[in-house]
Amino acid sequence: MLSKEDTVIGFIGTGVMGKSMAMHFLQAGFSVIAYNRTKEKANELFEKGASWASTPKEVAQQSNVIITMVGFPKDVEEVYFGEQGIIEHAKRGSYVIDMTTSNPTLAKKIYDVAKKKGIYALDAPVSGGDIGAKEARLSIMVGGDVEAFQKIEPLFQILGTNTVYQGNAGAGQHTKMCNQIAIASNMIGVCEAIVYAEKAGLDPEKVLESISSGAAGSWSLSNLAPRMLAGNFEPGFYIKHFIKDMNIALQEAEAMGMDTPGLALAKNMYDRLAQSGEENSGTQALYKYWKD
Template sequence: MRVGFIGLGIMGGSMAMRIHKAGFPLIVYNRTKSKTEPFAKLDIPIANTPKEVAEKSDVVIDMVTDAPDVEEVLFGPNGVIQGAYQGLIVIDMSTNSPEYARNFAERLAKYGIEFLDAPVTGGDKGAREGTLTIMVGGKYEIFQRVKPIFEAMGKTIVHAGGVGNGQMLKLLNQTVVGINMLAVAEAIALAKKAGIDMEKLFTVLSTGAANSFTVQYYMPKMMKGDYEPGFRAAHLKKDLKYVLETANKLNVPLPGTALTLQLYNALVAKGLGEKGTHTLIKVYDDLS
């Protein structure tokens, strides 16, 4: 299968490189041309538009920031739809909402184009190492056809059901991720005031019942003051907004998620949205 990859950011660049290393013929596109340089050095074709990606691919993957970006890539001027043909498979690996996924699928189906929503979790580390968890919504037979591509990028691949269910699983994941980060930030904030040694706190949290990916991967960064993103704070804020929109439609109260979103709103208001999600500790530093 010829694979086209659109969006070579923190996650997308590593994911596309894993596909290349797995032996799939690849063509890539990114709005900022400098992000394509590592691929050009490997003689991987660089497209000038998403339209060109579609024309030269059997499967087109997009990994962009939000639903409006997916809209632009798929349906905008020189978008995928302009170069698409019947039988093309489009996979949106960005995070947005079940509602958007179903909308994209319906519109692409009019052109005979298959669609899967397949958001991921695992951060920049998982993208680099090919150990992402991938949640896929859409037709099972299409999922089976492209599963080898997913296996190049991820370790755990879950077919979640119909279109939109991949996004729903991702939003549920982000609910836990956000509240978990909140818990770690609160523990660190209290430990600082109480005079507790951070290394000892890390030992306890990372070996006992409180252990988690957030503790293992992000807490050491928080302790060192390294706030470079594995996943941007502004992106988690966006995801939590979608969680609450979905919960409101279903009349499900999520007070913990609502509080977490407000704290990320504060973080973004401080001008730190492009830093990592673990930069939440700075909000607690201010509050303390």
């Protein structure tokens, strides 16, 4: 276990979820160094005692646990392997943890290159959205060496309530693909149910009260359907990022020779929403597919 006195956490990516995650480490008494492309988005962290780094390189040089929570695989590639990247500048014996939902192949590449430099790498994507991040109730799926996982697990427990070691490098990302595949078709069902209730002349809030605790219950039904009804389409998770995840899952499934018709349908529907200007809305904006 890493002690608070000897641990400096570098956090790269303080967006919708990352800011809350970094805040939990501050509240737990850890030293935190933050980097974000838009510095102002991390102001709340600085007010609570976090330090600022102007590049991923500076984060790597000053930290011994480096966590990344960025947007797309290309962003992960840049912060790890770019000129100012983590791998080139991280200290031997440090831990690098990518919590972005990214490509399993890229997770393996980070692991392999890091290992040659004496750096421990874990891929640890999360599920739970903005609510899970704020309330430290994330589900965390981890790939990499089990010994590294055991060292870092107490830090994961600060962020979530369900941390599961899934296996070798890339296993965390593959598990997150399972998560996204399950959500993709489920979101279609949630939206169709709400629109059906409205067209049938029912009170959709009362319908939710009945079906959310029965066999149809799901996280999306309980947490995102009320946002739909309130007209709240602010992102707990961006549509553009969900499309990115579905693209990764489709590519990985194709490589395994697997057909994913539910995932393909959801991807097509979200693509149409993004093309209509909804890419920066939350995933619950799929409701608008039937309303526009």
